[in-house]
Amino acid sequence: MPAMPDSSAGKRVDVVVIGGGTAGLTAGVTLKTKLQFNNFTIFEQSGDIGGTWNDNTYPGAACDSEVHWYSLSSDLNPSWTQSHAAQPEIKAYWKQIAAKYSLYDNLVLNTRVVSVDWNDIRQVYRVATQDTRTKEINYQEANIVISAVGIISIPYYPPDLRGIEIFKGPHFHSARWDNSLDLRNKRIAVFGNGCSGSQLIPVITLDPSVQVINFCKTPPWCFPLQQKGKQVFSERWKWFLGHVPFAARLYRYWIMARQEKFYLMILAEHAAKFGIDTRKMLEDFMRAEAPSEYHDRVIPTTPVGCKRIVLDSGYLAALHRPNFDINYDGVARFTETGLITNKGEEFTFDVMVLATGFIMDEAPVNVRGANGITIEEYYGMKGGPEAYLGVTLPGFPNFFMIAGTIRVSLLLFGYFLKRTTLLSSSDQSSKASSPPSMSNPRRTISTTPNFRRSCQQPFGTELARRGIALEVLVLGKSSAHGLGLSHNIGGSQEAPFGVIIESAVAKSGSDDGSF
Template sequence: MYIICRHSTPICWLRIGVVKLIGRGFSNEISGSSGPQHINTASKTIVIVGGGIGGLMFVIGLKRQLGFEDFIIYEKASDIGGTWRENTYPGCASDIATHWYSLSNGSHPTLLQHDQHVVLNTEVVSAEWIANQQHYRIIIKDLVSGTQSTISARVLVCATGILHVPCIPQDLQGIDRFKGESFHSARWNHEVDLSGKQVAVIGNGASASQLIPMITRDSSVQVVNFCRTPAWFLPRSKRLYTDREKWVFANIPFALRLYRNVAMFLNDAHYLVFMLKGKNLLRDITEGYCLQYMKRTAPTEYYEKLVPDIPLGCKRMIIDTPGEGYLAALHRPNMSINWDGIITITEDGILTQKGDNIPFDVIIFATGFKTNNVPFRITGRDKRTLQDYYHSQGGATAYLGTTVSGFPNLYLISGPNTVTSHASVIFSEEVQINYIMQLIKPLLNGSVASLEVTAEASDAYNDKIQARLAGSMYTYCTSWYLADGTKKIVAPFPGPLILFWWLLRRPVWQDYHAVDAERWMRQRRMEMFGWYLILLVSFLILVHIISFLG
């Protein structure tokens, strides 16, 4: 849906962000300030950390809904794009239907010349709330020159994402000893030619299942996939849309919207499979369907090892393309799986727990990401850092995944308990952004100095969702859905996305404490009085009509 593609995958989001609203009248070439010295950054009303999908969509919301311009995005990399900029491995793709994994508004994006609002190669080092001035003091670092500078902002938006910091398992020893080439799948080294090489791929999640079928197409590349936990494979065919279908989408009113809504409904219905513990007929049917596909597609000698011993939904499913996906690639003579476990990485390969030292030229770590990890220090109203607050809660915690008690005017995009294992993160981020727009509107028009969610509201909400999560399939295994070292489930939202939308459709203002808000509160009381008056008059008119007719 209106995507500018570079590799026929969602990596095209690298440069989508971005509608005419951001750079009206600019050319289509991407450019950006290389560091803070090129742009006046002494003070901004809004600072956005991260130039990925979330940060760019937030800018679209500012422009479209509020017509606001006094903001800046700090991006540590040399280009925008976030996770889809970082992940360029062969076969990289989204496992969510493209028509849903896209902007809801249907706007045709254009490329952005972002030198007015985006500062590249710039890392946010820290942010501290200054209560007597009602703003954040933010230290930034120019990664090109190494110089640091300070900027103040009334609103801080953390859009650093959840799947962009590579994770190497701590129990994987000997990495530094390896004398061959090694890299994480999210930091793919395109200068390394795999032809004729012995390649180890560690991990069998979504990234591994996408890249292995691609690199094994070259029969000279010998690949061994080191696996620890079997995964569930769900078949999903890919096809090209016909010219007739494209014509219908382009010319028939609401056809594209209807198609998107159907895709949304079908994907969101997977919630019934993933969430509920105990006997679940729908999950039993889905597991049986997956097992039949795996048995039909995988080589016979691998099938028993591939059958998961965890229930469907405990970890993210692998979407497999029949005939050209991971299971089909297992039939290739240059592809094999090793379940023996790794003791250590040696100078020339990998030593397994069976005592075999297998030589490799290249090791690829497809071992996932560090999640819910804020990459810079944020200090709140009571001088406690966000990291300390998370630790005190047993893991990442936020109200509606968006605001944090003790941290005024701080907003998290894709914060704790906002993602699902079955739905579009772009939609959930749009829901959050629309909610944030309502919260910051009184800040931007001067009616309020700061807003902060109360501890009582935050605790009540998180107690409720953790109770729901305790009855979900996520508790059956260890995954990135859980906080490190605890059993707290910090990533998924315990329900369908339509419920998430409903909860965030408008703020419950009683859950927030406002500073310097007397005029705003009087205005709100007057508005409420006006609505009550309208309801009263309507009721009296209705009573009068009924009595007249009677």
């Protein structure tokens, strides 16, 4: 990329963080606490922080992970009201985090990052941002860019639902819920039966005046939420966690150990052995919860893990209600008052809700590295997404992806902040010119940390080997948008070694990428 004119460079900071959700806020906390570093800016396109917990306000929105685990280890919260907290409580927690660490001083809201371009001459990134209200474009230089854009931030609108704009009534994605809408006495079409759809339907059908038909493609495996330990915490329990030394932390470790069982069931080499028992357990649960006349429609025929498993919070039991039904016929076309299915049946509705998930395989920000190559072009050259530990790419100096290629790598973030200089020294071309790293906040930041592609190959090889079980399950079976496992999967899966092992790799990863 040619040298940019000074007039377009804009102001300069050491670090730009893209996204003010849980990942971006965690990045800010890490920068301030572990590195005593404050010269960074967090850009958030919404009017408030929280990411998915700011966007998803549909009825029943809640965490499908236990919140004592889905929170910062530095800020354990003994006062959670229930194990799988609802959206308002989770968002309140992260707003408290932002206030506690003065992250609002570093936040710029209502600002979307449009592009990130590496300048080989100036050895910085030029970050173009747009005010989401005025549409004004501004520029800023940064030595380091951290992409903390969540993987469930861009609503997915399936091609087979094109034409929904013909419908004259309110229609919207579940992540863009219209809270001003009164659903009483309404006929509602809900498209999708994944995590969002299965959460909102049991809530809105509590009102007998609401009629809901759930249009689905394939049924998901449903895990019993009660067996996951959902509970409302008593005041005595909250006092215990808050006052007994190490109680909250030990409880968190216990949850983490239980989470590892999921890895053994589905993602590891042991999947075949554990998968049979898991399938029987889930099928028995689903048969017990759903009415018998729905068994052939709600129990999947695919192996466990082909779609994201739904943590059932009442979806199956809601089928006993007379105001809820499911339909797998597909949509032939929309009308001004409803839709016509592929079997020719016509339905009229007042409201349509698309609980159809999110785009997970397209970068929301255009990032261009050395030699003017974009991340998408790099993936194309390599036959698919790949990244060292799923976090950083050769040819993109000082650019880190907390959510990785198509994976969640939040637990690796602190490791990469600490290892910036080591990554730099692994590439001979940048060793001589690298100034001190950001581990000392009183010094400048290394402007050229990079690494050889060979460093990521051992990780990618081991990842591919361990990913075989998951890949076999997914190929040709999954309807999830963006899994992308039909190509090279080196460096693209979520916690492929289990949380405990991956955390250890993050803390002790060698300079050559070996294990």
